[in-house]
Amino acid sequence: MPAANPVDATVFDLKIDSASNPVAGAEVIYTVPANARVEVLYAEVLFTALVAVANRYVFVKAERNTIEYVQTACTIAQILGDSFSYHFVAGLPEEVDARHSNRILVPLNAPLILEPADTLRIDAFNLGANDTFVNCRVRFKQWIIA
Amino acid sequence: MPQRLPRNPVDLRVHSLTEDSVTGPPVGIPRVYTTPFFTRTLVTALDWRITLAAGGAKYPRVEIDLDGVTFTVAEGSAAIAAAGLTFVSCSIVHPSTFYTAVEGLYKFPLPPDLYLDGNETMRFHVDGMAGGDQINEVKLTGLQWLNPKI
Numbered sequence: 132m133p134a135a136n137p138v139d140a141t142v143f144d145l146k147i148d149s150a151s152n153p154v155a156g157a158e159v160i161y162t163v164p165a166n167a168r169v170e171v172l173y174a175e176v177l178f179t180a181l182v183a184v185a186n187r188y189v190f191v192k193a194e195r196n197t198i199e200y201v202q203t204a205c206t207i208a209q210i211l212g213d214s215f216s217y218h219f220v221a222g223l224p225e226e227v228d229a230r231h232s233n234r235i236l237v238p239l240n241a242p243l244i245l246e247p248a249d250t251l252r253i254d255a256f257n258l259g260a261n262d263t264f265v266n267c268r269v270r271f272k273q274w275i276i277a
Numbered sequence: 278m279p280q281r282l283p284r285n286p287v288d289l290r291v292h293s294l295t296e297d298s299v300t301g302p303p304v305g306i307p308r309v310y311t312t313p314f315f316t317r318t319l320v321t322a323l324d325w326r327i328t329l330a331a332g333g334a335k336y337p338r339v340e341i342d343l344d345g346v347t348f349t350v351a352e353g354s355a356a357i358a359a360a361g362l363t364f365v366s367c368s369i370v371h372p373s374t375f376y377t378a379v380e381g382l383y384k385f386p387l388p389p390d391l392y393l394d395g396n397e398t399m400r401f402h403v404d405g406m407a408g409g410d411q412i413n414e415v416k417l418t419g420l421q422w423l424n425p426k427i
Contacts, residue, residue: 145317145392145393145394147343147344147346170390172388172390172392173348173350173388175346175348175349216349218348218349218350220348220349220350220351220388221388221389221390222369222388222389222390223350223351223386223388224372224373224386225354225372225373225374225386227351227352227353227354227374228354229336229338229349229352229404231334231404231405232404232405234349234352236349236351236352241388241389241390242390268346268348270341270343270348272390272392
């Protein structure tokens with residue numbers, strides 16, 4: 132059997148999934164299904180900063196077997212009172228500062244492929260105890276592993 | 278038994294090159310394109326026109342709307358400062374935003390894996406859009422497969 136064409140429509144599914152909203156001061160954790168391998172295309176989350184802390188930068192990391200890998204960090208610091216929607220986009224070559232409408236587009240590694248039970252975590256350097264992440268959604272390609 | 282050969286990626290039975298367009302949107306609202314049922318589309322380039330009644334802090338933006346969730350997948354980082362017509366080119370090969378107000382040319386990058394399944398929607402928008410602004414003649418270029426799984 133020849134190898135399947137990776138862009139063939141029968142090879143993968145396109146999916147959207149949500150992560151539970153964490154308590155204030157905690158990171159978002161999205162866990163890959165146990166029977167699937169995924170490639171992250173986009174991740175979106177709304178972050179509100181309620182504490183004055185310097186050098187607060189939202190970032191994405193992946194975790195495999197308890198080892199965490201930082202994937203990418205936004206270069207724009209978020210200050211007290213800000214509420215921005217972060218759109219992490221795989222393969223986008225430049226960060227886009229759209230804070231004028233409360234959004235920031237952040238490049239994400241491409242391809243960012245995660246194995247079953249791996250986690251995608253969205254966090255912030257210098258995260259404050261009352262800062263909140265909500266509405267995390269992930270769009271990805273999914274391959275079911277038999 | 279005939280030998281099975283790898284699929285030729287330029288074979289039209291594997292995918293077709295697609296060019297689709299949307300025209301005539303109402304003034305003052307974003308334009309929405311919905312993909313055909315039973316297809317999967319990989320968008321590689323978009324061309325469109327923006328006609329602004331007034332320039333200012335206005336940025337071309339591409340979103341996808343999926344199951345009520347909006348992902349902003351691309352946005353230009355330079356404000357369109359001039360009123361009038363701007364030719365926008367949005368492609369996976371543009372490395373960064375480029376804008377020249379004199380000629381009205383605007384380029385910005387698309388993500389490389391912009392897949393849409395059947396009946397999913399893409400929205401063309403201008404951040405900061407006002408009532409007199411208009412989006413015209415959107416053209417999508419990409420690859421499209423019939424998708425029997427949908």
